[in-house]
Amino acid sequence: MTEQIHLAAHFPGVNNTTVWSDPRSGSQIDFGSFRHLAETAERGRFDFFFLAEGLRLREMKGRIHDLDVMGRPESLTVLAALSAVTTRLGLAATVNSTFNEPYEVARRLATLDHLSGGRAAWNVVTSWDAFTGENFRRGGYLAEADRYTRAKEFLQTARELWDTWADDAVTADPVRGEFLREGGVTPFRHTGRHFDIQGLFNVPRGPQGHPVIIQAGDSDEGREFAASSADVIFSRHGRPEEARTFYRDVKRRLAAYGRRPADLKIMPAVTYVLGDTEAEAAECAAEIRRAQVSPANAIVFLEGVWGRDMSFCDPDGPLPDVEPELGEGVSRGRAQFRGDRAATAAKWRAVAQEKNLTIRELVIEMSARQTFVGTAASVAEQMTSFVRTGAADGFVLVPHLTPGGLDELVDQVVPLLQEKGVYRADYTGTTLRDHLGLRSPVKETS
């Protein structure tokens, strides 16, 4: 069979992914927005709809970073509502393993799996920073080195809870007066470094057994966690060469866990811009980038990397001759820069000089860019070749408009992928595991 492409839809929502200056941009929080994007994805026979999470508003220089729309609703609640207006589309929630508890998360995910008829997925993320942690009871206690020891034990514990219910535990036979098969539910006891809990889990096993597990970290520990435990990786490697290197690296790690390459799907986040001609698409893509990186946003981006106040700079002027301030920096929350400031600033400076770029042009160049740009036929071809050359198993598509940004892709590109035979004409199964071609989970024995 020809290699099949898997597609997921990212809800752009908050921050500067959505071009807020475009009059077609709608609410990031009204149910109608989520519904529109999810229904479009389902019309396009997508594998799943994906919601990201940010547990604390970003701050710059001690105040809320409010250059874009912000404030988003909680994922599992939104997905529960979407399960009532969709029938086949997978529903993926990003839920943090540092600040939550396994019993509660396992319960909510099993519930979503029931409500949706086996379409739940969990993107296990590990943000651990003390700034976000202030919102929670254990306020930022986790050392960075422990983010994956906790995530791994968190997931292991959730799996133990889901496995305490047999598939046929609920008999609900009023004639015999038996509602629960004897031995159908077993008590759990988990004793580990991060969790020490025991009791009885109160949600019957979901249609998928376990929800589909997604992983998005990029460090060596993150990749190892994905290789051992995830069904899908949501990666940030959307450029062909680095995507291929990432793909090879992660797939080769699977054998050590007794897993096959097909057991873990790799789906990078990608953007797209369509036009009637290649030139029109390229022009539109450049316009979108300018709208996403406003003059004020360009300075904020620069301050993020340089770790200091740069408000004296002209965004349409050249990079000033100032060195970055090493240390914590001026931004807080998920957008915080965590790399090597000195090396990154040196790289930025070299690119600015080589290409003679203003600050804003440089930020546009160095921050995320469009992956697939062209006519519908050329984008369909680019996507197909990306998958055929071992760079991905599919894509998490990130539109630049909330909520209508997926419409043209579903209307124009999906039919071409279907014609090529690289994408399903219709759903053949009912659960997200079916769509992704994944095996049923093996029950935990501990």
Ligand SMILES: Cc1cc2nc3c(=O)[nH]c(=O)nc-3n(C[C@H](O)[C@H](O)[C@H](O)COP(=O)(O)O)c2cc1C
């Ligand atoms: C493509 C991508 C998307 C992510 N989305 C989120 C998110 O929505 N919420 C979040 O808290 N962390 C998110 N993360 C952060 C990671 O899941 C992970 O917790 C973090 O990168 C630390 O792990 P690492 O050191 O292995 O990268 C994302 C990471 C990547 C690469």
